[in-house]
Amino acid sequence: MVETIEYQPNRSELGHTIGGRTPVLRIHPGTGLRVACEDCFGGRVRTTDDLPSQVCDPHRLNPVSGPFHIVGAEPGDTLAVHIVAIEPTRDWGVSATYPAFGALTGTHQTPNLQTPLEERVWVYEVDRDGETVRFQDTNGRYRVDLPLEPMIGTIGVAPSGGEVRTSVVPDAHGGNLDSPQVRACTTVYLPVNTDGALLALGDVHARQGDGELCGVAVEIAAHVTVVVDLVKGVAIPGPRLETDTHLMSVGCARPLEDAYRISQHDLVRWAAELTGLDTLDVYQLVSQAGTAHVGNVCDPNYTMIAAIDKTHLAGAVAFGGIHQRLRGLADAVR
């Protein structure tokens, strides 16, 4: 049986940075952790009248729970966070157009002189039993049910070099990856940059389209259950993911082709290391067998994910098979 720690933050314990905060808990590798996470608006946007720019402090968006000190984690290690379950807390979620945010509007990084897009809120019904979320248009004329596919928007560790980053930014430390691949049954690997790693997470989505087009997903509060473990003495350059079938590398950058390059480059290097094949051969294999997934095209860094089916990699086993082991533990945690 795996010990599982419950963590429910007070509002004052929520953080808005990755790094730079005192740990709220110490967690031993191999431990389960069930964390309550607020939505990206801190729960303040509940109706179509609650415009985010009016009800939220712009410096206090995207709250994260944590950080959790992982006992024994040291720089140069890799943190493995296996996601066991993501359970929506409420029967609703929200989305919005937020000022100067999103891929089809001017932003602080791509400014223009046009009149800003209207700020508007959409409230979705979340049917946890039926596993759907219901979109409704502004006039209430049109409704459609979309699959409930919960995912963690923000998960990361303290950055390297003593940096502290807002929780809105994704980068080599993880953070606001906003990628649908970060879901239950996936193991997230993060580079440990500081003693204790300082894991933080939040910003759960009931679902999102690829790229998080308008900048805001179907935002929900949720309980997230993970099992945490360490790969000692193995360093990675940025986030990686593993599922039962795939290995994935995450790239965070602008322009978007650089996020593509980083993710594919890391996957080629990783696969070459795991298989012992020549790097150019792996470059070729990934060119034909690899897939590319768009996380976000709206955050301060964009996110893309490179993936390959493990059966194409000559039976390669990553990180000593830790994913498979954590998958087993997950049943004990659930």
Place this chain on the structure above:
Amino acid sequence: MVETIEYQPNRSELGHTIGGRTPVLRIHPGTGLRVACEDCFGGRVRTTDDLPSQVCDPHRLNPVSGPFHIVGAEPGDTLAVHIVAIEPTRDWGVSATYPAFGALTGTHQTPNLQTPLEERVWVYEVDRDGETVRFQDTNGRYRVDLPLEPMIGTIGVAPSGGEVRTSVVPDAHGGNLDSPQVRACTTVYLPVNTDGALLALGDVHARQGDGELCGVAVEIAAHVTVVVDLVKGVAIPGPRLETDTHLMSVGCARPLEDAYRISQHDLVRWAAELTGLDTLDVYQLVSQAGTAHVGNVCDPNYTMIAAIDKTHLAGAVAFGGIHQRLRGLADAVR
């Protein structure tokens, strides 16, 4: 019964531009067309000793068959090309690292001062019955079978404004889209810019990974069967695709986020027009329900595709249901 015209070009009839050439055939809307297409190397790369830069003329890469004059096509119309079948001609395909081409090397557009990457060729066995392609590493130590998933790399019409573009470039006229979505059972919509549209196609791939990472897919010669039709008096800003389940918009641009923006923007506008919903509502819906697909991240313009399930669009029917009609005809052509 649908008339089907066979077209087998002589080598001298192959083109290397989209636009700027005399039609090889006149095709009436509603006609089937079975076209022989050479591979992107003009069939000159057959063994690992045939380095493309040595056996190919750099200005004569990526040959296309055509152009086909579509009778009655006028500027402001939309050409519908329904792909019935893509049949590999040979039992092998090739890929390569080509000098100054690919996403993980310096190129003419992203030059650097490092030593160029080694040029190398890989030959794949294509098993048409087993529907696989076999990767083999350079030393012959490792083999793996990947699914045979044939697709058309290059399909387009004469550009607007009297332009003539090399067949290597994708843009609003189509061209070298290099996207796995351009496969059998898909209808490709292209904007007609000139009388007769001047359809050309080629560069078939046995398969490719997302982004065509190294710049070269599993390149094959093939017979491509299409049914061609016209949507009179309806103009589109760039290529669109339709399958039995999805509507898709194609964006071609650099940087990659602009290809994303163009494709998603067109999908939002198109879906708003089809459903009558408010544009911001569709922006929201696509943000949660839409997907994004990476075509190429190596050509002079990159390609991305925005897609949405038609069931999420209130029963919207595109272009008067032409896709469904062509799907029916396809059975008669096959």
Place this chain on the structure above:
Amino acid sequence: MVETIEYQPNRSELGHTIGGRTPVLRIHPGTGLRVACEDCFGGRVRTTDDLPSQVCDPHRLNPVSGPFHIVGAEPGDTLAVHIVAIEPTRDWGVSATYPAFGALTGTHQTPNLQTPLEERVWVYEVDRDGETVRFQDTNGRYRVDLPLEPMIGTIGVAPSGGEVRTSVVPDAHGGNLDSPQVRACTTVYLPVNTDGALLALGDVHARQGDGELCGVAVEIAAHVTVVVDLVKGVAIPGPRLETDTHLMSVGCARPLEDAYRISQHDLVRWAAELTGLDTLDVYQLVSQAGTAHVGNVCDPNYTMIAAIDKTHLAGAVAFGGIHQRLRGLADAVR
């Protein structure tokens, strides 16, 4: 004495592509040529009531005079066009915000869902004697005189590979460079891609800011006097410029860093070739002594220019001293 040919096109002789047209004149190397050029709106925008989108055909913007067949020019040569003089034809110029064009608004390549920016025209007085252009704000409350600094916006030759490009695009063949460095006393070098080179030029600006921010400079008609010459058997990868003091390489691409990379990369290669210094040493020298100039950040490709003072290059002489020779001829032409 240098022979100087006058060329005054009829309206119907103006072109809107680079390449793809029959030469209007044959010019021998060493000849002077005085060409009348219309402004980018074909002279149709004359008052603040003449909105370009209403008075112009969008496919007939940016007319160019030519093409001129340069006798003896063959692929693999370099065309040298020394600019002797740029004389404004009228005492006014115009600028505008044009729909979906400019760096601080949504465009076809960077689309958004905001309301488009207002289309508006500004008319400038051009004082040819005083060498100023007068800006006046919309309400007529504020006026300021700016220096008259005439430059050629569009100058290019037929592209390689049989391409024909709209005159709005800059690329390796030159075209719509929109760079203030293309002014009198400068020699423009262009790669010859086809017999006769097919030089075309137009789109003169009374002046522009760096990047042509709103997408439209102070647009004027002008007489442009050049002396044309050939460097036989010397190929260049893209446009280069030479003044009495500087060597410059031009890069055209998106994103803007790729235009920077292309221009700086070519300058490093060129300077290494001219000086015989090691490439890394020249990379270092250009890193400290080179300058970078922003041409346009609004056209389908952006333009940047890398420059270095010739005195920093060990007395290097480019193209056998052709610039200095043409400078001498210029006095005879004027």
Place this chain on the structure above:
Amino acid sequence: MVETIEYQPNRSELGHTIGGRTPVLRIHPGTGLRVACEDCFGGRVRTTDDLPSQVCDPHRLNPVSGPFHIVGAEPGDTLAVHIVAIEPTRDWGVSATYPAFGALTGTHQTPNLQTPLEERVWVYEVDRDGETVRFQDTNGRYRVDLPLEPMIGTIGVAPSGGEVRTSVVPDAHGGNLDSPQVRACTTVYLPVNTDGALLALGDVHARQGDGELCGVAVEIAAHVTVVVDLVKGVAIPGPRLETDTHLMSVGCARPLEDAYRISQHDLVRWAAELTGLDTLDVYQLVSQAGTAHVGNVCDPNYTMIAAIDKTHLAGAVAFGGIHQRLRGLADAVR
């Protein structure tokens, strides 16, 4: 007479982040400050044998002196730092190719699979009296003197939102701007994000080319003399500069066109505010009269600067004329 405080850090007092550190001094507005700054390698690279990757800790590059607590500075204020003098400390400077850094090589953000560029060091003689720096090629065959034009590479204040950034990054808080415009007689305006502002600076360059092409300028230790002042209750979105003749806005972003957009957008907004002119009119005026300057095209964010001559802005006076006032004080400090 202006009080001038001298500050000479111990090596252990040097910082490698902007924000996140305890102030080393409290400075009152109106005070002069003469700060000793180490070079970007911490003085460890002194000969061509001292390869940076071998003699430096990669997490301890680009040291900054400070931070200085500016008494009375509060969020929402603007900090004005007038640069009085930049005096090189030594008679030499160094540059280098550094692994995975620079515009013409693969980097962590734009990775490739090619062999890395050779790491190499160049040592420059700095002639403080003759005001030159001497480049010498690797083989000692070629020497050339370039103007000594000292500039501050890194100057910034604690970022907003509790962020701490490595000193290698430029952004809205300033930081590693690497722009030649940050030189003596310029006033740098920075947004105050936290009590005391926490000014830090370092990374002085004897000179650099536009874009800092290879990623490393002519790096020197120096004494930097500034006068610090506050504009209370006036917030700015990012760094701005003022000289006797020009107003400038700084943009930091990737891709490079976004740095251009941010800088030009801020200059348009700022000039509209100062002149009371309509925004579109100012957009037009800056389009014709503005200049764009390339800071760096190698750091995690690129830097561009938009500038306009103050005489073109109807006698506009920025920040109540603080630049002119500090210029006067500078004479008293020197």
